[in-house]
Amino acid sequence: MLVTGVSRYLGRRLASELSADPSIERVIGVDTVAPRKDQVASLGRTEFVRADIRNPLIAKVIAQSEVDTVVHMNVLATPHGAGGRTAMKEVNVIGTMQLLAACQKAPSMSKLVVKSTTAVYGSSPRDPALFTEDVEPRAVPKTGYGKDAVEVEGYVRGFGRRRPDVTLTLLRFTNFIGPTVESPLTRLLSLPVVPTVFGYDPRLQLCHEDDAIEVLRRVVAEDHPGIYNVGGAGILLLSQALRKLGRPSIAIPPPAASLVAKAVRAARLIDFSSEQLRFLEHGRVVDASALQRALDWSPRPTREAFDDFVAAHPGNRALGATATAAEHRILSLITSSGQGVRGA
DSSP: OEEEOTTSHHHHHHHHHHHTOTTOOOOEEEESSOOOHHHHGGGTTOEEEEOOTTSTTHHHHHHHTTOOEEEEOOOOSOHHHHTSHHHHHIIIIIHHHHHHHHHHHOTTOOEEEEEEEGGGGOOOTTOOSSBOTTOOOSSOOOSHHHHHHHHHHHHHHHHHHHOTTSEEEEEEEOEEESSSOOOHHHHHHTSSSEEEETTOOOEEOEEEHHHHHHHHHHHHHSOOOEEEEEOOSSOEEHHHHHHHHTOOEEEEOHHHHHHHHHHHHHTTSOOOOHHHHHHHHHOOOBOOHHHHHHHTOOOOOHHHHHHHHHHHSOTTOOOHHHHHHHHHHHHHHHHHTTOOEEOO
16 A cells, blocks of 8 residues: 655655554555655654656555555645645646556556545636536646546546556545644634635535544545535634634625735745635535445534634734734734724
């Protein structure tokens, strides 16, 4: 078995979980960067191989190890984590293409699991109340992570047509939440003052980090071919989430939202893209009942998952001088546009 992206949090946790399973003979973890010394122990008996999935040499790793299962976790959500938007797209799209080409040539391959995202549905005022797996987006993502994920899924479906003998599972996760995982959403919610878009209160649907690992573990251990939305039942409005956290917020007029996003991005607090701004306007909710039927199990509800995040991130915690400087920049932008600070 091979897991990509093991130097990142979720990939490392999954490799650790799989390596603890005695029924799995061998777990190979692949990434371009080696795990830190303090992370190595958590990988258990996972064998780390420094390899770039953008390089055709990944085919040699799969062939020589006679890999039968690949779990592709290395689809990145933020440019900063990849070294810029160009590098992010190369890892996400070119890397996936090379990985799939290697899997296609490997006669030992029997299962492919791919971590995708509900960002493929986009965010639009014309969205349905719930996206099911077969519903086409009303506004196809044209930038960033969502666009990359749409392209990745296209290549994955093409692989499925060329290798119908391989069990293919594609998991579209909602936003991750929990005590440890970091994402653009968790960083946003951890700001001393949270910028929101004036006139909008988006619906949030979340997936607890522990439940994400459990879903991945189950689809590796069992055969569940198909595309599945993954997320907790129910929703939280952004305003409700901020009240639970005890966070104040700033209502930003839509024309100034991109300026604020640029200021926050320049302070390196949040890697916030235009697609994520649209999410802060319209939100996104999916129907995850197909997953529940397939696994006879479901992730914990959104509110329960969020409460675990709140317990680990008490409101109004200090984030240091960098965050304070970013806050002042946001406030100056809002003051110049005539908007005030309101409580969440």
